[in-house]
Amino acid sequence: MKSISISICFIIFFISNCFFAKTYAQGIYEVTYNLNYSNGITEYKALIFYYSKNSTNNVMRFRFYSKGEWKLVEEKFHISEFELHGKNYWVIHGDRSTNVDDTTVTYRTHNLFLTKSPSETYYVPDITVTKTANGNVYGKVTSFTKLNRDDISNAYLNDYKWKWNTPDDSFAASRIQLILVSNTNDSQLGDGFRVNHRKVKAFFKDIAKVCGVPINIIEITGENFSQPTLRKLVSDFLPSENDIVIFYYSGHGFHARMDNGSWPSLDLRQGFADGLAEENSMSLAKDIYQPLCNKKARLTMVFGECCNMYAGALFPIKDNTLLMAPSNMLNPAAVKKMFNKTGNFLIAGSDVNEPSYYGLGWGGSFCNNFISAFLQATGISSSSMRWKDIISSARLSTMKDTESEKKKQEPIYHYEVND
Numbered sequence: 001m002k003s004i005s006i007s008i009c010f011i012i013f014f015i016s017n018c019f020f021a022k023t024y025a026q027g028i029y030e031v032t033y034n035l036n037y038s039n040g041i042t043e044y045k046a047l048i049f050y051y052s053k054n055s056t057n058n059v060m061r062f063r064f065y066s067k068g069e070w071k072l073v074e075e076k077f078h079i080s081e082f083e084l085h086g087k088n089y090w091v092i093h094g095d096r097s098t099n100v101d102d103t104t105v106t107y108r109t110h111n112l113f114l115t116k117s118p119s120e121t122y123y124v125p126d127i128t129v130t131k132t133a134n135g136n137v138y139g140k141v142t143s144f145t146k147l148n149r150d151d152i153s154n155a156y157l158n159d160y161k162w163k164w165n166t167p168d169d170s171f172a173a174s175r176i177q178l179i180l181v182s183n184t185n186d187s188q189l190g191d192g193f194r195v196n197h198r199k200v201k202a203f204f205k206d207i208a209k210v211c212g213v214p215i216n217i218i219e220i221t222g223e224n225f226s227q228p229t230l231r232k233l234v235s236d237f238l239p240s241e242n243d244i245v246i247f248y249y250s251g252h253g254f255h256a257r258m259d260n261g262s263w264p265s266l267d268l269r270q271g272f273a274d275g276l277a278e279e280n281s282m283s284l285a286k287d288i289y290q291p292l293c294n295k296k297a298r299l300t301m302v303f304g305e306c307c308n309m310y311a312g313a314l315f316p317i318k319d320n321t322l323l324m325a326p327s328n329m330l331n332p333a334a335v336k337k338m339f340n341k342t343g344n345f346l347i348a349g350s351d352v353n354e355p356s357y358y359g360l361g362w363g364g365s366f367c368n369n370f371i372s373a374f375l376q377a378t379g380i381s382s383s384s385m386r387w388k389d390i391i392s393s394a395r396l397s398t399m400k401d402t403e404s405e406k407k408k409q410e411p412i413y414h415y416e417v418n419d
Helices: 154-160 190-211 227-236 284-293 332-339 365-377 387-401
Strands: 027-037 040-050 059-066 069-084 087-099 110-116 122-132 135-147 175-182 215-220 243-250 265-267 281-283 299-305 342-348 412-418
Touching: 027 122, 059 154, 087 122, 175 190, 190 215, 190 243, 190 332, 190 365, 215 227, 227 281, 227 284, 243 284, 265 284, 281 284, 284 299, 284 342, 299 365, 332 365, 342 387, 365 387, 387 412
Parallel strands: 175 215, 175 243, 243 299, 299 342
Antiparallel strands: 027 040, 027 135, 040 059, 059 069, 069 087, 087 110, 110 122, 122 135, 265 281, 342 412
16 A cells, blocks of 8 residues: 555634634634645645544545645544643644545645643644654644635535535425423533533524424423423324424433343433432333334434433543534535435433433533534535434444543434435
C-alpha cells in the first residue's frame, strides 16, 4: 500500500479568528492551511462536517495541487484536550485518510493545535504538525470559515465530490406526535434528564418544521412523573394511521434479576424512599413499545435512554462535554424521506447490566450521538439513508464515548421499518 505524507486535521469553532475556550461548535466549516515541506510550501483547502468530540461521523475532505493535478482526500477525525507547560491545548487528530478516487492510497495524519493560557478566554491557532520519514513537518492554518447549510450549493460541494441528498420532496405523514417522559425532579441526575428532554424536544420540533407538518407534544415531567400517569397516557393515546409517533424516556431504569429478556424497565418513582415495585415501574418493551405499535401509526419510534443494570447499581454521571449538532445542518428533502418510512423500532440506551451515561450539563450520551448520526445521514453522500444505519452509527459512537468508563454502554435495538 502506498503511503504519502499528506493529511489534515482542523480547528472548528470560529469567532473573529479566535476560539472560545469552553464551547466547541458543531457544524460545517471551510478551512485553508499550509505545510512547509523541504521542496516547498503546499496549500490545502478543506470542507469539514463536525458532529461531536468522538463521533464516528466526523468527516472532512481536503484538496491540494500536486504534479499538475488536483488531489482529493477524505479523513475521519477526533478531538483531544489537555494542559501542558502552563497552556491549554485543543487538538484535532486525523484518524484515517484515503484518496477519494483511489482508496488504496493512504496519507499520513496531521495534528493541529489550538492554545491559550489559563487566563485567556479564547483559543488561537498554533501549529500543524505531521510526521514523515524524515521527521516532523510544520505548517500554519490560514483561514477558518463557518458555513451556513442553506448557502452551500451542490456546485460548491462538487469540488469535494459530495452532494446533498435530494430525494422526493413530498411528505406523506400528517402529524408528529412526540411523547416526552423525563424524571426532572430526580435529586442526582434531574439536571441531566432535563437537558436531554429539552434537546429531544427542540430536535423533533425542527424536524416537524422542515417537514411542514404540525407537532403535538405530550410531556410528563416534575410532579406528574409517575407510573399511573404514564400507563394512562399509553392506554388512552389514539394516533391516526398517518401519524408519526415518537416516545422518548429520559430517566432511571433497571433490569430485574429474574428477567431473562434484554430490555430495561423504567423506574417511575418520585424518590428513592419508595420501594422499587411493579406499581412504580413499566417495561420499555412490553408496556410501552408493544402497546404503541398496536395503535398502528405510520411510523413508531420508542427510545428508552436509561440504565439497564440490575436494581441497586450506582448512577452513571459523566463530567466531560458532549454537544449536539445544530439543526441548521438539516437537509429538508432527506429528512422527509426518512420520516416517510413506515414501521416501528425500539431502542434502549444500554444492554443488560449496563448503565446509560448522562452529563448534568449536556444530557445523555446516546441522545447526542443519535442526533449527530441523523444529521450526518441526511446530509451528504449517504448511500441508503436507513434508520438502521443511523441507529448503528449512534450506537458505535456511544460505545466509543463511554469505553473509558468502568462499565461500558452498548445500546440495543429492535427494528421493523420498511426500508
